[in-house]
Amino acid sequence: MTGGNKSLEGPLFRAMIRACLLAGRVYTAIVISTGAIAGLALWFPPGKALWQNDAQRNLGFNQFLESLSPKTKEWWINTYGSALAPFIKTALSPHTVESSWYLNCICVDPKYQRQGIATNLIKMVEQKVRCSHSVCYICMISSYLQAMTTSILALCTDTDVNVAVYKALHFQYKGEAPLPTPDNEYIDVHCFTKPGARV
Template sequence: MNNFLYKLSIINQLSESQLDESVMICIRGYVDSPSVDAMTGGNKSLEGPLFRAMIRACQLAGRVYIATVNDTGAIAGLALWFPPGKVLWQNDAQRNLGFNQFLASLSPKTREWWINTYSGPALASFIETALSPHTVESSWYLNCICVDPKYQHQGIATNLIKMVEQQAMTTSILALCTDTDDNVAVYKALHFQYKGEAPLPTPEDEYINVHCFTKPGARV
């Protein structure tokens, strides 16, 4: 990593300017994500509140990993990881950090999709089957990873994953899901084990293929 031009850090509390910067990186990095389009009901103005709620919840219950440019301190990428026993929007304390407001801003149709489909038993059942019925208890789960497009293809995402891989205890695994074929190829190249896919209905009655992966921690 001698030629790696970025500093990797765990951030307990982002400043407001860093939070704004991180939200914009997510918006730019997930511009073609079918899942984000479904989660916002196609409303681009809700992408910022969605990512802001995710990051703030992760600051409370998970761990925010960032890569900053050595020369400028600008955030180049970030990853939102939840350790074993923790999940995104698990309780009111997390949901009150922007998620409830985001949910209230959705159209009734998209809000119903969140409650009955996305957060419902169908996807949860698939994830438990594809990964493990004990995923929450045994996994470091990657909810979001994003690199600003102008800094991509420089090993940032790989190193943000390796940070957690090296910290995972002997009983832990890394787990994640993705919605694009490009990312499937990336995670396979990083030696994640492909666990299967499931069609997730969208609010518009289309389908997104959700692909699941796991990888043992470095010392397993």
């Protein structure tokens, strides 16, 4: 997503957080003894989406785009969204991103991984969705979670590590699709859903 430029990972993440603080819901897991952030989840409720308007994009995303190489910037503008959209639409049907809760990013500090933090950051919104009868759609930086009528949670991920994580969290594998990269290669995006109460 940064064209291999690791110095842009921080600006990208900060642009996500700022946009979510403006229009979404930020959930954190805090270490009580130190106040450190152990984990973070960025959610957007129905009707909201990451960088859907100038107010959000002006909080760092536009600056991030201008810092990218021309090739990676072109990929963001013309390839990334359009390549994923048909796949996401099919996976979400009959629901849509606009009618869903959307988790754009979830991460846990390596020092605190394997302690149930990510699981609980997901469960917090899963419980909220069950109470509000919304559909829940979750997406990581390189992952998307979708939901069907009988699936509160669903996701797509492009790493084998995350495939194993979501299998351990009892998500059901739903298939995969190729996503072109800025280097004209392809990565497999794997999809999962998690059955829940009918919504």
